[in-house]
Amino acid sequence: MARAGDMDDYFKTTFEDKLLVKMPDRNSDHLTPATKLLEKRRETAEVEQALGTQKEEFSMKMEALQQRRDELERKEVKLKEQLFRFDAFVKESDLKRSRALKKTKGEQDLCKQKDKDIQRLQEEILKLSEVVNNQQAQISKYTLYQKFMDRVLEFTPEFDESREIITRYEALRQTRDDLLKTEITNQDTIESERAKLAKFIEDMNNEILHCNNELARLQTKLEDGENEAMKWDSEWTRIQTTAAKKTLLLGQIKMATHNLYVLVYKHLKKKIPPQESGETLLQLDKIQSFVKDLTEIVHEIKRHESASAPNMQLLASPRYN
Template sequence: MALNLEDYFRTVYEDKLLVKMPEREDEQLTAATRLLEKRREMAEVEQALATQKEEFHVKMESLHQRREELGNKEELLKESLLKFDKFLKENDTKRSRAVRKARAERDMARQKDRDIERLGKEIDALQARKERLQGRVKNNAIYWEYMNKVTNRSEKFEEIRELTVRFDALLSTREQLLQRESEGQERMEAERMRLHRYTKDCSDLILQYNNQLATLQTQLDDARSQALKWESTWNHIQATAAKKTLLLGQIKMVTLNLYQMLNKQTKQEGEVAVEDTAGQLDKIQLFIQDLSDILCDLKRMDMVSAHTSSHVN
């Protein structure tokens, strides 16, 4: 906003702030007169700037109030929109409820139509069944007449009900006997299957034991073969160990003799025990190394003396 204000005042008063070049007839004015003229012009410009600033502040206050009014109107508009949205939602809810109610009533009417149709079909089916049963009763009437004749001639049964009860008892007994026979057949079949499975399991077990026995026999043969092999190897190891032991004893004796000869040559007392063959070998190695060094020094001296004599000649 400060930058815009500065541009505004610069644009409005740029022409007024421009100082005109003095013409030829003003050249006679004194410096004091020109200074007073400049001050007067600056005062006029400052007065104009103050007036414009006041007008600008008034406009800014008006714009601020206008903005507040617009904000209040916007809040009122938002509240109105919220109320209208709530009104629309309530109308949608009522309309949805009415639609669901109408749909439920239509579904109920269709269900009742279906129930009526189903009940009509059931009535037709029951009527047809009634006609069939009446036909069966008519056809079975001869059996009823026959039962009456039987009870009239029978001395044991006086009523048809007693005859039917006896017949039902005999029929139930027959069913029980058939059920027992069926259960006996099932138990017999189960026992037969169990015997078959037991026989098969025993055969499989015998076959498995035979296979294990063959495997164990093979392992026994392999173990015996390995035992013979390792026995031969052990004998060879024992023979080889005897030879190695004899060779080791010979090496120790030779080493001891060399060490004793070394002590005689160096005229030193024995610093190593008789059983310490490794220590004796170390001493012998040091002695041989010393002799080798001495021999190398002698050869070097001979070569130097020969070289010197050749130069002298």
């Protein structure tokens, strides 16, 4: 006979493997009503079969438990008889009596545990009955979809059974999902490329704006340079013109000075020294000295205007010899 723990494991395994509703691997939200109906029919048949097996096993377990209880009761009666018969002997053997009492208590606890297991199994039977009722209600609800699938098969000769229509639908749905995923991926790629293009255009516009600003700055700098160059060209032209005029004037002055210098030496009737022939400053000094002397002479002439003889003597003075 199975123990209480073995029975718990057995019912737990049976409940999880057979009685729970087994859902298909694919998402139930995408199943058609016909598919759900077929699944529910199959699951209901499995549940009813499992319930029948469970009922038989439960009956066998109940008989075994009853036999065990009867056997325990017989043992208890027999033990009591032996206790009364060998009262003196039991008193002398306290240790044996204590062990017997512990054994009896353990068996009584086992009986109580079995009673609890029976109560728990009855509750599970009630729950399973509710599950069966719910499954039957769902079967009644999905019967309408089964009729619809049957009518569809009448108008679609290329399909022989509902499973072919469901398979075709699943294939089309999967294809649609793949296309939607591809479309989403392509949209994400397009958005990413658009963002990159916008960023590139923005960067290029900023670069062009920067280049235009730099070009305007360089153009302004070029214009300033050209204006500065024109100003210095004008200044250079003016300097060249002034230098030419100054050079011409200097040449004229040198020529006039040389002519005066020659006139002075002609007047003095002397030969021009070679060292003074190209020295304008020396010539100017000679001219200045001659003009100074000549001025003094003129002043003396004016002072002695009435006396001509003394004036002639002054002109013949050894100072100019």
